[in-house]
Amino acid sequence: MERHERYDPEDIESLLSERAFDELLPDERAFVLRHMSGRDEYERMRALLHYVRPDERERGTIEPEDRVRRNVMAAFRAQQQPQWRIWLNSIALWLAPQKAVASPLWWDRLWRPALAFGSLALLIVAGVVAVQQFGDTDTPALAELKQEEKAPAPATAKDEAAVPEPQLDDAPAASGVETERSMAIPAQATEPPAPVREMEVADRYAESAGAATVNTEATEDFAAIMDVALEPDMKSQSGATFQSITAEQAESLYHVVTANELSRNMSTTNALGEVAMKEAAKTPSRKYKAAQPMATSRSMADSPGILDLVASGW
């Protein structure tokens, strides 16, 4: 049977290894002669290939030193263990070096750990003393009572909203003056007045806005004035349904009136113009002169003659 093999020049290694030139088949010999000059070159290459292949006993005769294995395994262990362990190991090595431990003399074994721990203790003591002596004394203690702020920021709408609203339904009934100052009107005439304490709200508002700027006298006057002003309205609207006034509504209805505001007050409660007159007497200025006709008109309304004339005309 005729062999039909196709050789590539790369496959010549197998021919070199297995067959001498004389043993080649005609096709193989033709193939070899296409890539080589002749028999001599083929035999040279074959001999070289024979010698370059080492025997089994020659292979691996070179042995690395033991240090290579130790270093490699140490690198693997160092890679596997966490970093903090390396850090601790270094600390331990610093405190108790291997050479010192191996020494038979007790002093050689102990002087370095003793020095290290002594130094550490000394550093800690020095640190504590330094902190006590030169530490920040302004730092408040844990249970130190802080002083209240003397000049709070002016109250804003946000702060006002932060004023705790009284529990209208569950709040206890107001007593004494608080009841008189109450602006809440019961929804039913037969029902007891709702315990809404708007004045408390006003007081809290005033406290939150700053006690220093609140004129307590003006507050009391305001309460009295409001009582007088509301009384006829309450009479005229007897039986009408009044809803309880919430804190926000109360804030929109009134505010704490200062002396200057009272002096310019144009309401009926200032019909006598007493405050304005007093202010005008204190400071006779252009401003007062401009406001004087208005005050005069109020005083005219107070005269009985004019009042009678107006009543008859009415």
Add this chain to the structure above:
Amino acid sequence: MALFGTEYGKLGDERLMELVVRGDEKAFAALYDRYHRRLLSYFHRMLWSDREMAQDFLQDLFTKLATRPQSYDPSRPFQTWVFSVANNMCKNAYRHEVVVREAAAHLRNGVDREEAVGGIGVDREHFRDRLDEELDKLDPDHKATFVMRFHEDMPIKEIATAFGCSEGTVKSRIFYTLKKLAERMKEFAPNALIPHGTARTIRP
């Protein structure tokens, strides 16, 4: 799997590398014990028969393996991968020391040599020295291919994988390297033919 632990000697290279990635020290030691001789021999051949340098390279290779085991591609055979890493290390060494080695080779050529006797009785030590000398003059890829093929006895396919080239390229390199060496080492030309039966069967 043994009853009281893993028999690392029976595990394949790739399985051992999986364990190494997980931090198994014994698996790493088993890989070292399995490959350190071959790799040292390879480095020794490739690095101008410098034993100290070969040991350093062996240590560097396994240190890389220890510090970055994830760099191993599990889809490749470990042997192929580790020899490709070793080959790259040798290439880097060639770039650095080619000038020095050329000068050393030039100096060695001036030394008188005892004429070798061809044929079976050739002095193997002398032959190895001459072969190393001629291998050093070759292109690094050709030299590495030659060493992997004839000293490490690696299959053509694995060499091709290690180099990232085709098997035909590897065979071609081997053929032309043999041809070139046979031309340069004529003093070892056999006066007598290699007796029949001494040639060994080679792995494909």
